[in-house]
Amino acid sequence: MILNSFSFLVFFAIIFILFWKISKKYQWILLLLAGYYFYASWKPAYLGLILLTTLINYYCAIAIYRQAHRKRRYLLVALFLNLSALFIFKYFNFFSLTLNQVLKVNLPQFKFLLPLGISFYTLQVIGYLFDVYKGKIQPEKHLGFFALFVCFFPQLSAGPIERGGALLPQLKKQYSFDYVKVAGGLKLFTYGLFKKMVIADNLGIVVDRVFNSLPEYKGLSLVLVVFFYTWQIYMDFSGYTDMARGVGKMLGIELMENFNFPYFADSVRDFWKRWHISLTSWLRDYIYIPLGGNRHGWIKMLLSTILVFTVSGLWHGAGIHFVIWGTLNGIWMVGERIVQFRFGKVLRVPRILKIAYAYVMISIFWIFFRAVNLSDALYILRNSIMGIKNFIQPNYIWASLNQLFIFNRVEMIITFSLLIIVITGEFIRTKISLEGILSKQPAVARFVFFCIVAFLIIQLRNSDIKEFIYTRF
Amino acid sequence: MLRLYIKTALILFIAILLSVGIDAVYRHTYHLKYKLPQNILVKSSIPDKYQIVKLGNSHSEDGITFDYYRLRSLSLASVAQSFEYDLAMLKMYANQIDKGAVIIINVSPLSFSQKKPGKAESLQFQYYDGRLSPFVIPHLQFGDYLQNQIIPFVRTVYLWREANSKKEQENAMNTFAANWPTPTPQVIPTVVQNNEIIKVINLPKKHITAEEEMAKAPFWPEDGLQKSVNAMVNKWTQTGDFGSQYINANRSDLEELIKYGLDKKWRVVVVSIPISQKLIDVLGRKYMQTNFYEPFKKTNFLSAEPIDLSSYKQLRENAYFFSNSDHLNQYGARIFSHLLLEKLIEKGYVAKDVDGFLVSD
Structure with a gap:
């Protein structure tokens, strides 16, 4: 169940x-x-x-x-x-x-x-x-x-x-x-269900199609599918968390928040403060700090960081690609700390560029996470930049999209519309929460909003129920 | 609390109303009508009584035919049908089967090692499509049945997307296909049905035995089956749909199926159906031993009659009889069924005069 x-x-x-x-x-x-x-x-x-x-x-x-x-x-x-x-x-x-x-x-x-x-x-x-x-x-x-x-x-x-x-x-x-609390829990559960069944599962169709027959894809198709996967896993896991928290809330119990706009992180280190917070804080409190934390000099601190993230990778799954994924995150964070220490005062990079950099790095790391094995991950890395000069040519973009969606324009429109909704929603939510926006609307508008959400969940879900990515761990 | 229930119910009601509206547009576009599935209750709509019934998967569906004989036959075989589903089929149609009827249970070299369809798979096999009542479908997922058969409007957009996806893919393929060279037509053995007259091209006009018929067929080398052999071997080794771990469960289901048939006073015959020698060679001798001969030998047939027809070399080694690595084509089916009928006559399961059909131009 x-x-x-x-x-x-x-x-x-x-x-x-x-x-x-x-x-x-x-x-x-x-x-x-x-x-x-x-x-x-x-x-x-x-x-x-x-x-x-x-x-x-x-x-x-x-x-x-x-x-x-x-x-x-x-x-x-x-x-x-x-x-x-x-x-x-x-x-x-x-x-x-x-x-x-x-x-x-x-x-x-x-x-x-x-x-x-x-x-x-x-x-x-x-x-x-x-x-x-x-x-x-x-x-x-x-x-x-x-x-x-x-x-x-x-x-x-x-x-x-x-x-x-x-x-x-x-x-x-x-x-x-408590009506307010229970209704809040039900809304949270509904948002989670929407994220999972409408957004994550729809993105998952394309992602699974590509990962199940990787050798058929090269260049922009692979880049796009990695982009889709970054949002699939986020919507899947944060959807699950919202549902779990919503169910808890409906029973009066508050569970902790697991996400804080992870793709708005301005470094890989910052990303890990915003993604799966309950795990990273656990690793910090029960492994990193007992290992010495920040108290025993630079070398030990950096080694502890790498070790903690290697353990995190292994925790996610019994596979060498998970270990590499965790270790890469750890090593990259160590690199960021060194750069920050050496050049932090000199380097003045606009935040938007920092966010873009962090997103690209995290996306690259996700390849190791999603791939079935190491050779698949390396295949994607090798072949993603193939024909990079063509990435701005409309014909090539159209051909890549046709390959991903098997010539189905309706699927393309649905997928990109959902992505636009999600990304725009994320931008807006950094300023004001969804609840904040809704509370300013008249009761009828709120009612219509939830009718539409319920309708979209019923109609845009997949034919079969897909398990959450993180329940496999 | 009542306020919460009312609001939630109202929201769901409106969402469902919108869904019904979308469903009406979809059905209007594709000229579809809503209808409740047949056979919701365990009472089949077929009025007749049958003398011979075949069960089994696609090997049986394709490979056994009683159309040429004077027998009232019923086919309860279907693609990927496991013994468990065979039993469900028998239970569903028990009232339509004559007392003392012959029940043909098909066991192919892939039957024991095939993964049993569970809850996740039951929807894929089209058992909801009127053939089985929800009360006899093994591992029924009530939610799936409900939304697929009773309230399909809750998945209209999914169905619409599927229909559209198919149309767009066909359009795209046709665009490419327009530039393809026209393939040279191949001569293949065919059976042409025209009401009651059945014409089998290249078949002799006078009545002959199955073995004579088999011997007269042209010999086609098995090279043409290589592609489908590779596909089947990949399916066996990589999909997880086949494996030795499934043998015991399938054997136990087969024994239960036999027992049910015998308890109903039917005459149960367990027939093994051949697959191509090419596939057997690639799967290996050990495969046949482990996945077919041993479980077949271990099966408790009670008083049922096991008939092993999988070892006919003339049939197995001639690609002329196969549509792919493991399925007989219409000509192969005609000959195999003839062989089976001869065995049934020999063992007294059916009367000799049923094989009185004369082939004519």
Whole structure:
């Protein structure tokens, strides 16, 4: 069950009605049962895994808190168990395949289905353990609330990766129906659904077509498809986040924002402060700072940056192209820091150029992220600039578009219209939020706006429900 | 809370009204009428009772025909149909099958290793198109059925885009095709149907056995099948649609299908259908052993009759009988069906006089 599926809409409608109808003291129990049902709908057998994760981390956190002299040992045991589960389900095949190739051994390959959200909830509980270890928060003593913290269904499949200190107190509260808040959540969910089903999935048609038969494409076609992908992944993931946050809000719970206009970043470093904020802040707090952060000189700081982003790449997927994607981001950020340090006061570059530079670099890095393997990524890099002199010739542009859209002008018009809506919307939203604009309009205009959004979602969605890109991680 | 429900319901209602409006324009443009699907309930609209029924995938659909014989036959075969869907078909049309009828279950060398269609695939196989009731479709996704068959106006723009896309592609291809050289016409064996008179070109006029018929056919080397062999092997190795991991599940489904047929007091015959030798050579001897002979041997046929007709070398090695690497053409189907009928007569499943059809010009 994914957030944009018909079955989820039915499931959530039932949970929503029950949540606001039952006694407040049972609200958390309903959410917990809903979380387990949501998780089991992916693969029922994995319910045992999340229950085990919950029990281990619950008891380890309490032991860390109560037995101060042994807290390091408990932390290490819990980390070992959490990371082992992640390793077995997500990385074992990648490592065994690599070792088989390098050392010519014959390690087995398992055919596991990746447990839903394992990368996300593992980081969430590790963060919680560290917070307890450092004394930032007290461990949750109520097993039920802690289980709900691990298995809160709106953010279970792809985050945002929440902190214990922010989410746990909210899960323990009893909620009364608040029209403004619930309506706000519903609007957020609708925007997310629009981003995912109308924009990301439509862009995905062209992107998938090209990536599934790469050798047929060269030059401008590849450049355009990378451009489409940058917006596809942004709309897909931010759409998911809006939906998750919207669902949370409709149940009274505020989840953290994951994006802050990432394509308006003026450097790669700035981009990472704006993209998947819950992950980058997690990496900063639980890896970068413990490694020394900015406190132990330049060399260590730069090496830590590269290491953190390599880990980030590996976290995203068990593949060498993900590792390269993460490492490239890390190395480039190190380069930016050096340039900033050496020439920061001399170089005066207009912000618009900085934004353009950051966007181009991030787009290049996305190639490694989207490609099925390293050779595909290198193919795109080698062939994108082929015939670059023709990129401004109308005939060549038209031929490239025809190739991408298989001569279908209607599809071209729809795709570019959606892109114009998104990019213009992003520009406007940097000045004033959509809610801000809508609140200044008369009630009828707002009503018409939501009717049109609902109509577009119904009619412009794909024939089949496509999973979110980040739920694969 | 009521305020929220009312507003949401109103917004959805207007969005759906707009969708119905768009749908009306679309149907007017393409001269389409809205109609509810046939066979929503498990009660088929076919009034007759049938003596012989064929099940199976496209190998059976293309390769078995009873048109030349005096048998009331029903085809329940369809492209990529798994044993699980065979069973659904039998359940759906059980009332239209005579007591003691012969049920031909087709097993081709690809049947055991083919991935079973699940929820994600069920829509692709057109089972919603009136052939199966939603109550017997395996792995039915209710949402899909609803929006495809009952309330299609919620996907009008998608359908319109598809129709437009097809039209634009055809236009583009025709523009290019206008400059292509005209290909030299090829002589291929054909079956011409004209009401009740069936004329088979190059076939002898007097009644002969299937083996004689096969022996008289011209020999075509298999080189022409190379392209489709490559496509099939790529499909087998790269798409994930085939693999040895699917064998056990398919074998178990086959056993369930046989049991159902026997429980209904039908006479069940499991027939293996040939694919071209060229494809077998490329897939390899081990492939046939692992993916066909072993599971076929392990299958519990109960009292059903297994008939292996996949090993006829004369049929397998002559490209004259194939439309591609693994599908018999009309001529191949005629001969294969003749072979099958002879076996059925020999084993007493059908009467001898059904094979009394005289071929005439």
